[in-house]
């Protein structure tokens with residue numbers, strides 16, 4: 266999931282020009298889980314903006330709970346059919362969702378003016394209703410086979426691939442005394458599994474071309490093509 | 505001169521350390537920048553002098569510029585290069601540049617995280633880690649860049665690396681040390697150590713790895729500094745007994761006291777190492793006293 270937090274209301278108000286007619290769009294999946302753009306927060310945002318003198322022409326959170334704003338065909342249908350009048354009237358769209366959701370609204374409104382209502386902070390695991398943690402940095406070439414499934418790119422503050430720096434103290438990272446050193450976590454886990462051998466071999470430098478931006482993916486039921494600066498890579502899910 | 509040559513012929517290698525200034529070196533050739541003044545007290549006392557690379561992620565004059573100035577003044581610099589601020593293109597280029605400007609020794613490190621320094625919002629690079637950097641430096645010495653292109657002329661330098669004996673679990677740090685050796689590290693300097701047990705446990709394991717190791721010591725200048733290091737310097741612990749001992753004398757006597765403490769400590773452990781690396785944090789004038797107390801002399805080998 267894409268974790269998001271709302272921007273401060275003053276910053277959002279500052280995005281709007283006097284008399285700008287704004288329509289607020291939330292997301293019923295990730296932003297709902299983050300309480301940054303579900304039904305309640307979107308409704309509240311419309312009200313908070315109105316109270317500060319903004320001209321809010323409407324709001325919606327497309328689809329039932331669990332529906333992602335970034336699913337373009339659905340969002341387009343909701344905005345263009347169910348809310349066609351308000352959407353036509355609006356000068357701009359304030360999006361309470363991640364950056365992908367913001368772009369979905371641009372597409373769904375055929376190039377409408379948008380404002381980001383949130384900061385998109387990371388892709389994470391929903392550990393509980395009140396906690397989301399980052400375990401993957403979406404690097405494009407997964408190396409966690411040799412680390413027992415714990416990502417050194419993400420859990421180590423320096424993205425080190427061949428073991429820890431010298432900075433950890435009491436098991437904590439030199440950058441943050443509250444956070445575990447990723448490499449000590451990896452070591453302890455592999456040790457407990459009797460697989461320290463996995464981390465012995467040299468790990469070559471990362472191929473950053475696969476981590477280039479922007480990247481894209483073409484998918485079909487049996488084949489996918491990942492496009493990055495490393496060139497198109499086509500993979501099959503069949504034998 | 506490569507310090508590996510000294511290590512190979514069995515010398516107990518003594519190195520010091522200076523940090524470049526925050527600022528440029530004036531064009532006036534008669535002006536001695538602070539690191540060169542500090543190096544002056546080390547003349548004839550040490551074999552070589554480490555020059556730190558934006559240490560603690562605090563932005564300073566480049567390590568290489570300071571290395572070149574020290575070399576011009578007749579010192580033997582060890583060029584510290586970290587992975588924090590440069591990608592793989594810049595790192596390789598820096599090594600070629602350093603050799604071209606007369607530098608013979610490099611010490612390759614991961615580097616402190618940007619978050620610890622004075623530019624906390626900087627993008628930390630860490631494109632390579634220190635093991636990968638050792639390997640790539642070895643490839644450069646063999647005349648190839650890391651993607652296999654031939655170099656028109658290859659650098660001839662020696663490759664040093666760092667290990668932290670204080671690290672727990674030690675086995676994990678030793679795994680990294682082994683990887684650095686496989687990647688071409690020819691000698692090691694340890695992070696600051698203050699603890700007899702830490703030294704003995706480390707030496708027992710590291711001596712089997714077959715690379716010379718210099719014991720690293722940081723001058724303890726005051727009890728406040730000890731407390732500060734325990735609070736803020738990652739990966740290093742100063743035992744309370746050290747803090748108490750340096751605190752037992754007046755400020756004016758602290759240089760003498762630290763020389764006595766560091767010297768005694770080095771004397772006790774020097775036979776377990778192939779050299780000592782003294783990090784004086786500006787108090788380079790104390791180094792001769794430390795070495796005298798430690799009964800270590802470089803007279804024969806030093807310029």
Ligand code: SF4
Pocket residue numbers: 400401402403404405406407408409416417418419
């Ligand atoms: S190695 Fe890359 S893809 Fe795998 S978990 Fe880490 S960041 Fe994600």
Ligand code: SF4
Pocket residue numbers: 420421422423424425428429430431432433434437438439440445446447448449617
């Ligand atoms: S202390 Fe551990 S997690 Fe932090 S940068 Fe060093 S190796 Fe990575």
